[in-house]
Amino acid sequence: MRLTSRSVQNTGIPTASMADIAFLLIIFFMVTISFEVDKTQVTLPKTDIRIEIPKQAAYVSVSPNGTIRVSNGEEISVFVPGPDEVLSFAAGVVQNDPSKPFVLKADQDVPYRYVDGVIDALKQAKAQVIYLLSNQETVDSAGAGGE
Amino acid sequence: MKIKKPKVSEEIPTSSMADIAFLLIVYFMVTTTFAATRGLDFSLPPEDDTPPMVEKEEAVLIDIQAGGIYLVDQKPMQLSEILEYLKPKLERNPKKPVIIRPQPNAEYGYMVKVFDELRQAEDKIGMKVENISIPTQREIDMFWF
Numbered sequence: 257m258r259l260t261s262r263s264v265q266n267t268g269i270p271t272a273s274m275a276d277i278a279f280l281l282i283i284f285f286m287v288t289i290s291f292e293v294d295k296t297q298v299t300l301p302k303t304d305i306r307i308e309i310p311k312q313a314a315y316v317s318v319s320p321n322g323t324i325r326v327s328n329g330e331e332i333s334v335f336v337p338g339p340d341e342v343l344s345f346a347a348g349v350v351q352n353d354p355s356k357p358f359v360l361k362a363d364q365d366v367p368y369r370y371v372d373g374v375i376d377a378l379k380q381a382k383a384q385v386i387y388l389l390s391n392q393e394t395v396d397s398a399g400a401g402g403e
Numbered sequence: 404m405k406i407k408k409p410k411v412s413e414e415i416p417t418s419s420m421a422d423i424a425f426l427l428i429v430y431f432m433v434t435t436t437f438a439a440t441r442g443l444d445f446s447l448p449p450e451d452d453t454p455p456m457v458e459k460e461e462a463v464l465i466d467i468q469a470g471g472i473y474l475v476d477q478k479p480m481q482l483s484e485i486l487e488y489l490k491p492k493l494e495r496n497p498k499k500p501v502i503i504r505p506q507p508n509a510e511y512g513y514m515v516k517v518f519d520e521l522r523q524a525e526d527k528i529g530m531k532v533e534n535i536s537i538p539t540q541r542e543i544d545m546f547w548f
Binding site: 271274275278279281282285286288289301303304305306307308309318359360362363364365366367368369370371372373375376378379383384385386387388389390392393 | 417420421424425427428431432434435440441442443444445446447467505506507508509510511512514515516518519522523537539540541542
């Protein structure tokens with residue numbers, strides 16, 4: 257009796273669709289990439305309430321050592337020496353768009369006097385709303401709050 | 404003599420396409436930063452040069468000191484106790500003003516923690532803290548009495 261030969265199994269990994277998957281991933285990254293206007297490295301405070309910040313909001317960042325940078329939301333942030341310059345910057349932004357939201361991106365450990373100067377400048381510039389940029393509160397961070 | 408014509412491939416060479424694609428993926432993965440795009444909103448009242456009509460004695464004053472020490476109406480308190488302290492006061496007066504006053508050397512993060520806690524009042528004690536104020540040092544110097 258003649259035995260039928262066993263079917264030959266393909267030992268290669270099918271890679272025909274790899275390029276398709278790769279291009280899908282590229283398209284995903286290209287669509288979702290957002291260019292940050294401010295790249296100041298800060299440790300943001302953690303909060304439970306986190307509201308979506310409107311796009312094109314103006315940014316004021318305060319680094320751990322109190323360095324202030326500002327951006328109108330369209331251009332890369334620039335260094336400013338102090339709250340007086342924040343006031344003139346914010347006044348210009350509000351003059352162009354009175355409802356422009358501001359984002360305060362400050363390090364959680366920065367002494368409050370630096371933030372106070374910035375908030376005061378934004379208030380004087382008649383800003384309507386400030387978003388205090390934060391990260392998501394987690395169970396671990398809530399427990400280690402040190403309050 | 405027979406001259407051999409070189410064979411011209413009629414297909415587009417695609418063997419390196421996957422390599423290029425993966426290089427692009429790696430580039431995007433490395434350069435993509437997941438930016439924080441959420442935060443606490445803090446609406447500012449319209450600028451008014453007249454002094455606010457709130458007397459210090461009427462409001463609940465949350466004093467924040469360096470190292471995360473909270474003094475609520477001069478009493479030391481844990482963050483989690485603040486809303487329980489406020490609850491009876493809000494029941495009597497739902498518009499009770501609450502003033503957050505961080506000391507200049509207190510860390511900013513503790514102010515945000517208090518503000519976040521007050522904003523969660525509706526979930527935690529069933530009452531909203533409607534009147535939260537964070538006066539700046541200039542406003543304190545100008546209007547505090």
